[in-house]
């Protein structure tokens with residue numbers, strides 16, 4: 046049997062849903078190809094009034110916080126050393142790795158001169174938020190790739206890289222949080238320049254802080270979301286005990302977010318808030334359904350044990366975040382009386398392809414690499430290094446105590 | 449980025465007196481000629497009144513806007529030349545990740561097309577909506593009024609200023625401001641009491657005088673603060689936040705792991721001691 050046949054047979058064995066994802070990814074790739082052949086003007090509905098559209102709003106501004114699970118759970122598990130959460134880290138890193146790789150692809154698709162993307166490294170402009178975000182995304186994608194090598198090394202039994210990666214686990218978690226803090230917030234800084242364009246409901250100098258805070262609670266929520274779905278549809282172990290820990294952390298961050306947002310709206314906006322009914326409605330939906338409702342859900346005691354409620358609260362948060370990012374980067378930027386932007390078919394197909402690719406690769410990676418098997422009963426987390434056994438150190442200490 | 453060392457009194461600036469503009473559109477034609485821009489197929493009345501083309505584009509760097517109004521029961525026109533404002537502290541330059549835009553010491557804000565990666569942030573950032581994109585091309589670039597830098601550098605005046613029979617004066621910014629103030633003072637009934645561009649977006653190299661209130665003519669109301677300062681107030685914190693987050697998290701890690709280490713040592717000690725004691729007891 047040839048390799049191609051092997052692959053085809055393998056695919057035939059997949060679930061219908063996965064086959065659909067493969068098809069959508071393929072269509073998305075074709076649509077992306079069309080964009081390169083015919084150009085942005087023909088294939089998208091972008092124009093001089095709307096230089097940024099769906100690809101920036103979703104593939105970059107929304108996808109980045111949606112991929113924030115990797116850094117937030119990394120901090121919770123490694124920095125705050127809540128070790129039992131370890132099984133959640135790896136799926137989050139895979140999601141982050143895929144998310145950021147796809148953000149890079151989305152960004153390249155949107156650039157008018159993608160072949161010159163490298164110029165960002167050649168001509169620095171530290172005054173540009175876009176410069177900072179590009180640098181961060183490149184750096185963080187590298188970190189995530191290295192972290193992703195972890196299960197790969199385990200799968201193929203490469204001991205040396207595994208040792209190195211395990212040693213670097215904590216420094217990487219910290220580095221990831223440092224880089225993520227910068228670019229998650231700087232995505233908000235993007236819109237600070239749109240001073241007379243972005244509506245006052247969203248425009249205020251604390252926008253970067255709000256972007257950062259919302260990326261944290263969304264990152265943790267997406268971990269819940271993902272773990273619940275994976276348990277439901279992929280037959281993986283039920284992690285709702287571990288998720289309960291997260292449901293205790295999230296409301297704190299959301300609380301701070303609500304406070305910052307209320308303060309900014311009350312004291313830092315510089316114009317009328319209620320002059321555009323449609324925007325006001327969008328804002329209310331975002332805040333009530335996307336923030337207050339899940340906030341209250343997270344505060345209940347039931348959510349610590351109720352799997353369904355966990356999933357529901359997480360879904361509301363995700364909805365709120367997506368709407369918030371679209372409000373800031375698209376709806377809130379539309380001026381009264383301006384023609385309304387609707388993405389073209391090709392733009393939509395590409396974005397659908399990107400989402401499908403994400404799901405597809407996640408499932409495939411989970412199928413072929415040890416992603417969920419990373420449980421304390423099955424895995425020994427210590428660094429596979431015989432020269433630095435823990436006992437030795439403590440024996441020395443004990444000796445010191447006795448002396 | 450614009451350097452801090454540019455003397456904005458000496459940058460060359462346009463003083464456009466819309467009360468003297470006849471709407472001949474000589475500037476529009478001169479600009480097309482000098483920059484070798486293609487003609488656009490347009491239909492009349494696709495924009496407001498007689499103005500044509502309906503908007504600036506990759507082929508049109510400047511354009512006369514028409515505004516109809518009534519005076520003493522008569523229909524009148526007001527005209528307004530739209531072009532890049534050549535801001536003292538340009539938003540387009542500050543947001544560009546590769547620094548493709550630059551404020552020159554002579555005045556014009558110029559664009560280096562070899563650097564541009566096509567992210568279109570400049571278009572989002574410009575408060576006047578000036579940079580336009582080559583939507584017709586597969587690998588598009590940004591286009592906008594060059595301030596005729598190639599001419600100005602050699603001591604000539606911009607093509608549009610040369611072509612204009614009545615309304616455009618070109619010279620050092622300080623002189624243009626002085627001239628504008630003088631006109632406003634000497635003919636208070638002729639002029640609306642404001643110089644558009646004196647403080648808009650932190651000051652620009654294009655200054656307008658009008659008869660009508662600015663918003664009636666379609667001038668955008670723009671913040672007086674230089675736009676780059678809005679993003680810089682957040683971006684300047686970046687190095688501190690980066691190191692701060694790193695330091696804090698490292699400290700927490702150390703602390704949390706130390707707690708764990710101590711706990712394990714205790715456990716270890718206890719577990720070692722207990723069995724021995726038990727043996728002695730038996």
Ligand code: SF4
Nearest residue numbers: 532533535538540574
């Ligand atoms: S008007 Fe716009 S394009 Fe011209 S210099 Fe100012 S910010 Fe740049």
Ligand code: SF4
Nearest residue numbers: 544564565567568570
């Ligand atoms: S489109 Fe080009 S000039 Fe404009 S900000 Fe992006 S890289 Fe700079």
Ligand code: SF4
Nearest residue numbers: 479510593594596608
């Ligand atoms: S300065 Fe030059 S490029 Fe700008 S509008 Fe005038 S002629 Fe056109």
